Structure formats: structure tokens, C-alpha cells
Amino acid sequence: MKVNITVNDRAVTADVPGHELLSDFLRDRLGLTGTHVGCDTSQCGACVVHVNGASVKSCATLACALDGATVRTIEGLSAPGSLHPMQKAFHENHGLQCGFCTPGMIMSAVDFATVTPAPTAEAARRWLEGNLCRCTGYQNIVAAVLAGSAAMQTTEGARST
Amino acid sequence: MRTFEYERPSTLDSVSAALASDRDVRVLAGGMTLIPSMKMRLATPDTIVDLGGIPELVGVTADDEVVAIGAMTTHARVAGSEEVRRSIPALAELAGAIGDPQVRNRGTIGGSVANNDPASDYPAALLALNATVHTNRRSVPAASFFTGMFETALDVGEIVTRVSFPVPLSAAYEKFRSPASRYALVGVFVAVTREGVRVAVTGAAPCVFRATTIESTLAERFGPDALENFRFPREGLNDDMHGDAAYRAHLVTVLARKAVGRIVASSGSR
Structure with missing residues (x-):
């Protein structure tokens, strides 16, 4: 399925399979490896990112479900070289x-x-x-x-x- | 996770059409139970029908009599809803204590109700408040909706669209969380309504149930000390590594007493 997701202020268009998790989309497809996968069972929260401003577990969210959404990861929290x-x-x-x-x-x-x-x-x-x-x-x-x-x-x- | 077809209909009618297929179709709400289950291959559907694209399933409406919550409304939104906090504060508080903040930002009332996990919080509120579950086909009273462990009155192709709660005179929910899973080992929802006191218990048994013996005790005299020497029977309660039946029976009374105490305290301060 083709999705349009804004990741860290950048528009991303990709053809993703239904079962692709947001954590895999970010890490494997976009190379944003700051989002960590710890337990992969929705317990630990290492994978938390923001979707439309609210914190969610990216390992328990389908990328397909986020067509049109805005995602922010740890990499997008502040400009390179500066800290939030x-x-x-x-x-x-x-x-x-x-x-x-x-x-x-x-x-x-x-x-x-x-x-x-x-x-x-x-x-x-x-x-x-x-x-x-x-x-x-x-x-x-x-x-x-x-x-x-x-x-x-x-x-x-x-x-x- | 096994691969599957993903569909995201934008109307309820197209959901019904998608569910009419003879493939193994599962409905995705917030996904906080279904996605982990699919990762563990406890669920391996051919097709996922995501309800996230149907705006009419989201939102809260309220008047003096009834609070109605759309099936795809998240726990965080219910917890923060001015209408719910004003009309049924115990329900907002319950929603604000489900799982953790990230689960509350995705998980929905419709998903929770349709899943009927024996340890989930919402079923206790629905049963105690005498809520009605509205589906794409009919309206079902909570008393006949929750039929067993992970079982409901929903038919194949039927989805929850909205839950409506009659506004009680007062209510309180108390739960004791499992220290590991944070699910309710036992949760007790006490509602004082015009028709009388209703007490619903989650976590203690394979399915949410009404504690009618506690209700009749409280009908005689409503106060925490009315339950001072009350002993809830252990028969039929869950007996597992998280807690034995006697412990759960004890918790039912303790939590009912706490909930009643909070109702009495809040009515005294008004």
C-alpha cells in the first residue's frame, strides 16, 4: 500500500506491505536507527515516537495505518548539533x-x-x-x-x- | 508477523462488505492487543480491516442523561474529555489508568469492549453503569454483551460502533494491578443509579460479572462499613500464578469497600 507520511518535517512516500511496523519503517527503510526496538512485545517503550504529536509505541503500530500522519523521532527533536x-x-x-x-x-x-x-x-x-x-x-x-x-x-x- | 492484506475503508458500509469475505478477516482498532498477538502468531489473519479511516467512529457526545463514546475513541481522549469528566468522572479516571500513556494514545474503547479480555477495565464500567453497546446492526445491553472469556455477543461481520452510558448519580472504580503486567488482578466498579446500586467485577473471573450479593448488602446500607464482615465466595474465581481464588475473593471485597468509601466521601463534600 502506498503511504504518505511526514517524518521529521520531511515528506516520505513509500509502498509498504501491510505488516510493516512503524519501527521497521523508520529504522530499515529510512535509516532512523535512533528509535530502538527493545522488547518488541509492547512493554518497554524504547521504540516510542510521536504520531501527530502524541507518544506511541512504534513496534505496535502499522506503517500503513499512518497514511497522512506526522511522525517525529528522536532524530527530529532538534537540529543536528543542538539539543532539545x-x-x-x-x-x-x-x-x-x-x-x-x-x-x-x-x-x-x-x-x-x-x-x-x-x-x-x-x-x-x-x-x-x-x-x-x-x-x-x-x-x-x-x-x-x-x-x-x-x-x-x-x-x-x-x-x- | 505473517503477511496479510491491509484494507482501510472510509465508510461503515464498506467495512461490512470487507467483513463479508470468507477469508480470515480481523478488524483492527487501536491494535494494542491485536498487533502484539499477530507478532506472536496467536492471530494470523489473511486480511486486516483497519477502522482508523472512519471519522464517525471517533468522539464523545453527552447530555444530562447519557454519555456516548465512539468505538474508535482512544482511552487518552476519554480520560481528557470534559464531557466525560463532568458527567461520569469515574469513567474518565478508569480510562486514564488503562495500560500506559502510549497504550492510551492508541487503544480504543471499541477494541477493548470487543476483545473482552477478562482483566480489562472497560467491561466493569459498562456492566455497572448498564451501558448499551451499539453495533453496525443493533444495540446490545452490556448485561448480554459480555458472554465469556474473550467472547462477546458480536456476530461474524458485526462491529462495535459506539457505547452509550446512562449517567449515574455517582460512581467509583478501584483496581489492584498485577505488579508485572499492570493489568487488573481485580477491578471493582460501583455505580449508584436511580434504579439502585450496581457492582461489577473484572479480573477476578474468566469474564466480567455483577456481584449481586454485594449489591444487596449495599442496598440495605450504603457505606464502606456495610462490607466490613462481608466475605465474597472464592468459587468460580481465577486461580493462577498471579493470585489464587481466595486472594482474588478477598480483593473483591476490599476494592468494593474502597470504591464505596470514595463515593461516600465525594457525596459528603458536595
Whole structure:
């Protein structure tokens, strides 16, 4: 099936088979390997990207179903060489160890900051239920999400999705 | 995942035509259960009919009496809907606690209801609130819609289009999540309606059911202490590695008591 999907502000037209997952579409077809596939069973959230501004698991979404949609991945969060405020917050708070879960964490966290008017640590922890980190114990991740949310609220135009 | 034909009709009539085929056709709503099932080859359809292209299946309408939710409305949208939060706040809260945020951004009420997972949240709300499931052919009361584990009254070629909920006087939902899967080990929805108190239980048994003994106890006196010495029978409840039947029976009473306590507290503060 022929689909038109806007990925990171770029129009992409492709003929994709029905069973192609969005995660495979992004990684194998477009070479956007920043989106990670961890569990491949919809549990871990390493594959989280934004579809029309909302965070979704790309390993449980068919590419065909997104004809006409706008997708943003970790690569499209900021211009090359610069960091989005949420990426900067993860860097400054050391919100990672091995880093495998980080792209999904950040895409999920940006959605959290966008839909949560008054972010708290408890709300951040509840939100991150769909993102598993096997290294850190989440302390620094939660700190990063709160710092990034605060930075996004003061940075006009940071809500690139 | 096995290959399949993908169809995305834009009208309900063309859905019916697609489903009339004698191939193994499955309907895709949010895909939060179906796609993982297909990846594990628990489902291997020849054709997928995606309902995502039919705008009339999405949205919430409400008046003083009834809240109606389109089948393809996501859990996130129900949770955030002003109409639902005003008319049946317990339903908005239930939707906002399904799965995780990414599941709530894709998963839909129609998909959840049609799948009838024994541990899913929505069936408890439908049964307790005496909701009606509307399909492309008819309207079915919740009481006769959920027929067994992963089984419903839906016929081949029949799809859920909308669910309508009569607005209760008050309601509350309490669940205890499995620490691993985060599905409800037991969930109890208590609704106070003009016709009386209705209590529906999910997660505890192979299919959602009404706890009529709790209802009659609460009909005599509505308050958490009315259930103080109540013992829910374990017979017929799920008994598995996630929790034995006695534990689930205990949870039914505990969660019912908590839900009733919240209803009493919220009516006192009004």
C-alpha cells in the first residue's frame, strides 16, 4: 500500500506491505536507527515516537495505518548539533546509564511535558510506566524529566511536535 | 508477523462488505492487543480491516442523561474529555489508568469492549453503569454483551460502533494491578443509579460479572462499613500464578469497600 507520511518535517512516500511496523519503517527503510526496538512485545517503550504529536509505541503500530500522519523521532527533536531542552536535561542530570532506553524515554517525556500543566515527580513516575530502564532505578530519569519539563515551559518554540 | 492484506475503508458500509469475505478477516482498532498477538502468531489473519479511516467512529457526545463514546475513541481522549469528566468522572479516571500513556494514545474503547479480555477495565464500567453497546446492526445491553472469556455477543461481520452510558448519580472504580503486567488482578466498579446500586467485577473471573450479593448488602446500607464482615465466595474465581481464588475473593471485597468509601466521601463534600 502506498503511504504518505511526514517524518521529521520531511515528506516520505513509500509502498509498504501491510505488516510493516512503524519501527521497521523508520529504522530499515529510512535509516532512523535512533528509535530502538527493545522488547518488541509492547512493554518497554524504547521504540516510542510521536504520531501527530502524541507518544506511541512504534513496534505496535502499522506503517500503513499512518497514511497522512506526522511522525517525529528522536532524530527530529532538534537540529543536528543542538539539543532539545529535554535531551539537555537528560545530559545534565545523567538520566541514563547504558542509554538504550533513552530515545524512548525522551520522546515519552516530551509528550509528558506537553500535556502536563504542573509536572510533579509522582506524575512523571506514573507517566513513565510504559518506559522501562534496566540500569538506573529511575531517580535521575525522573529528575531529568522534571528539569526538561521546566525548561520546555520557559523555552518558546521548544515544543517542536 | 505473517503477511496479510491491509484494507482501510472510509465508510461503515464498506467495512461490512470487507467483513463479508470468507477469508480470515480481523478488524483492527487501536491494535494494542491485536498487533502484539499477530507478532506472536496467536492471530494470523489473511486480511486486516483497519477502522482508523472512519471519522464517525471517533468522539464523545453527552447530555444530562447519557454519555456516548465512539468505538474508535482512544482511552487518552476519554480520560481528557470534559464531557466525560463532568458527567461520569469515574469513567474518565478508569480510562486514564488503562495500560500506559502510549497504550492510551492508541487503544480504543471499541477494541477493548470487543476483545473482552477478562482483566480489562472497560467491561466493569459498562456492566455497572448498564451501558448499551451499539453495533453496525443493533444495540446490545452490556448485561448480554459480555458472554465469556474473550467472547462477546458480536456476530461474524458485526462491529462495535459506539457505547452509550446512562449517567449515574455517582460512581467509583478501584483496581489492584498485577505488579508485572499492570493489568487488573481485580477491578471493582460501583455505580449508584436511580434504579439502585450496581457492582461489577473484572479480573477476578474468566469474564466480567455483577456481584449481586454485594449489591444487596449495599442496598440495605450504603457505606464502606456495610462490607466490613462481608466475605465474597472464592468459587468460580481465577486461580493462577498471579493470585489464587481466595486472594482474588478477598480483593473483591476490599476494592468494593474502597470504591464505596470514595463515593461516600465525594457525596459528603458536595
